[in-house]
Amino acid sequence: MKTRITELLGIEYPVIQGGMAWVAEHNLAAAVSNAGGLGLIGAASAPAEVVREEIRKCKELTDKPFGVNIMLLNPNAPEVAQVVVEEGVRVVTTGAGNPAKYMELWKQAGVKVIPVIASVAMAKMMERAGADAVVAEGMESGGHIGATTTFALIPQTVDAVEIPVIAAGGIADGRGLAAAFMLGAEAVQMGTRFVAAKESIVHPNYKEKIIKAKDIDSTVTGTTTGHPVRCLKNAMTREYQRLEKEGADFMELEKLTLGSLRKAVIEGDVTGGTLMAGQIAGLVKREDSCAEIIQEIVGDAEKLLKGC
Secondary structure: OOHHHHHHHHHOOEEEOOOOOOOOHHHHHHHHOOOOOEEEEOOOOOHHHHHHHHHHHHHOOOOOOEEEEEEEEOOOHHOOOHHHHOOOOOOEEEOOOOOHHHHHHHHHHOOOOEEEEEEEHHHHHHHOOOOOOEEEEOOOOOOOOOOOOOHHHHHHHHHHOOOOOOOOOOOOOOHHHHHHHHHHEEEEEEEEEOOOOOOOOOOOOHHHHHHOOOOEEEEEEEEOOOOEEEEEEHHHHHHHHHHHHHHOHHHHHHHHOHHHHHHHHHHHOOOOOOOEHHHHHOOOOOOOOOHHHHHHHHHHHHHHHHHH
């Protein structure tokens, strides 16, 4: 299971945990890293000093490599970019923007930069900007999504760039890892499977919804606003989609979802909260530890690949 990604990041297994807002905090990141993958702290919209505290707490729990995911539209992004350097974080993944203006800062500090992309054009742009690898994320994933499926996006991205490609979206088991490898990816990033991990701080109500989910239980909101988000169906998504059909403006829709992810993750509100999860949720059947998840996925993938 050695690839350019495992060598680049200094990890044992080619498995990366998604940098999910409110979910990807120091406990989960450290557990994934201790299990041989790469854990990520999701900076989301947090102030820089909160991110600094999360980094330091993670260091107390693991001596293995871990990273920080930075949403570049976050007003605090410039300060968080600096904190990453000051705290000696070795890996940054980015979303919602172009990290080019931070590239020199990070490169000088030896930080590996891995943008999340949803198109071949963006992958090429990130390679030119100096990215060390890209996460190519298909529309099957939970949270903010692009318009191309993982199965179509991965091989086209692999053909278009020289840097390693990490597959994301619709991956939750060894079959997904093996398939990603066959498509040319050199690692996978998973979110939904880790939301339901034992070390995840996500409320039990939210985890239960994922574990009980069927293949048709996710939906996409925000298609009319240009900000599509995949989550599990509930009363909030039904109301959101009703308002969309009636032509509600962006601000009215934003009011409906304001603070809704926190409601789901922290308070366990599975009716009015946003239950971000990918289409693969139907494959998540139990609450495993991060070590159990990674060992199962890697072990099953190795068996499949040996049989090819």
